Amino acid sequence: MEIKETAIAGTLESSDIQIMLAKGANGIEIDLESDVKKQFGQQIESVITTTLNQLGIESASVKAVDKGALDCVIKARTIAAAQRAGQTTDEPAWEVL
Amino acid sequence: MDSEVRELRLRNPSDYKKWRTFLESLNIFNFEESEVSGIDLTLGIFSGEDLVATGSLANNTLKYIGVCNKNVVTGSRFNVIVSALVNREFQRGIFHMFVFTKKKYSASFQHVGFSELASTEDAAVLENGKPGIEDYLGEIAESSVSPSEKIAGIVMNANPFTNGHRALVEKAASENDFVYVFVVQTEASLFRFDERLRLVQEGTQDLTNVKVVSGGNYMVSYLTFPAYFLPSSEDTIRYQTTLDARIFRNKIAPRLGINKRYVGTEPFSRTTGVYNQVLAEELPPNVELSVVDRVQAEDKPVTATAVRQAIKADKLSAIKALVPTSTYDFINNNKNELIARIQKGMNINGN
Structure with a gap:
């Protein structure tokens, strides 16, 4: 899937994560802000990267503001942001879900 | 709840x-x-x-x-x-x-x-x-310039580009290896941003070590800074200009290698006077500040305000001595449109 426009999903409320996706040139670049970055930063980034790769996105500039989201939430928000960015919200990517 | x-x-x-x-x-x-x-x-x-x-x-x-x-x-x-x-x-x-x-x-x-x-x-x-400030700077940075060279920056609204602006750019170009000219992007002027940018580019075309770029969102016209949360309006100008100067000093200058900034003296406008004063306090020693005297035409300093007033009065002959040919031609070709904008209430008196 190709990123056609900058898109966002998620909120800044507790237990959620806000994912912002924009076009990138050098692979998946993630700028993560999280209170638990030290403990779970790698895990969060790996969930985002894996999910994007499953959607066929190899390059993206990602900004993530985490408020203690669980992996399933991170994955859901990443998919939503990616589908908005790729303008494919009306064709859900079932195989990734 | x-x-x-x-x-x-x-x-x-x-x-x-x-x-x-x-x-x-x-x-x-x-x-x-x-x-x-x-x-x-x-x-x-x-x-x-x-x-x-x-x-x-x-x-x-x-x-x-x-x-x-x-x-x-x-x-x-x-x-x-x-x-x-x-x-x-x-x-x-x-x-x-x-x-x-x-x-x-x-x-x-x-x-x-x-x-x-x-x-x-x-x-x-x-x-x-x-795109954030890093994206903006990455886009405008001139890759052929090495950080060890003498690099200068000038920020101008250029409403419109006059011989005064031209003299400032010329001086900077002659004293440095490379010059960035930032044109303020904020739309609060008689001349639109694309027009101002174009006239600066045309007016400096012959200077090969000058790059004219948009000021993006970072050379904020300080008139548009919100100030509602400050206790008194007296501090407003100072706070706005200090933030502007610090963005330039801490973010823009280091990334582009700018070590000198040029400004014109400001004999008339109080705001710009305060601005220059704040720049002098904030920029050195990281960025040297060079304050250059305004050029004169017929014993009067050349200002863009004077040009705009002449347009309003429909006296284009008075402009000729104040602006480069490219600016003059543009004004001459678009006179009616400009006068219409003034009549619609666009402020032309500067700040």
Whole structure:
């Protein structure tokens, strides 16, 4: 899937994560802000990267503001942001879900 | 239990009164027309009948954010209102936004994804979204220039580009290896941004070591900085110009290797006078400041204000000595359009 426009999903409320996706040139670049970055930063980034790769996105500039989201939430928000960015919200990517 | 985030209609007197009373209880007292009129969306959270959190959008800027933390976990309402505002910006297609706030709230905004561009003792400016300042600087940076060279910067509104601007650029170009000319992007002038940029480019075409670029969102015309959260209007200009100077010193100059900035002396405008004074305090020693005397034409300093007044009076002959041919031709070809803009109420008297 190709990123056609900058898109966002998620909120800044507790237990959620806000994912912002924009076009990138050098692979998946993630700028993560999280209170638990030290403990779970790698895990969060790996969930985002894996999910994007499953959607066929190899390059993206990602900004993530985490408020203690669980992996399933991170994955859901990443998919939503990616589908908005790729303008494919009306064709859900079932195989990734 | 808090309500959902709701829209407040400030045109509606009862909403306006609630909103204003709430902000006043949080020590925000400036509701001047110039600050409030730009607001295009206001959101609020209620607890019962009481407003407990609010925030507004004015184009790409978040304003008038106020939160009461009584009886709730500190920060929870703030996070809800800011995410609602950020989401609204995205829905409108605005992916890059700013907030001007008190220094003590800078950390709260950084916590929800904003990054600080500059701060003073009282105030801070932060940005969020993409493209950010790094993307902007990456785009305009001239790759052939090595950081060890002498590189200068000039910021101008150029409304329009005059012989005075030309002389300043020429001087910088002769004294340095490379010169960046930043044209202020804010649209608050008789000449539109694309026109101003074009006239600067045409007027400096022959200078090979000069690159004319957009000032982006970072050479903010200080007239447009919101200042509603400051206690007195006296400090306003100083706070606005200090933030502007610090963004230049801390973010722009190091990335582009700029070690000298040129400004013209300002005999008439008080604001620009304060601005130059603040630059002199803030920029050195990282960036040297060179203040250059204005060029004269027929014993009077050349100013863009004089050019605009001559356009208003339809006396193009008076302009010829003040501007390069490219600017003159543009004014001559677009005279009627420019006069129409003045008649529509565009301020031409400078600041």
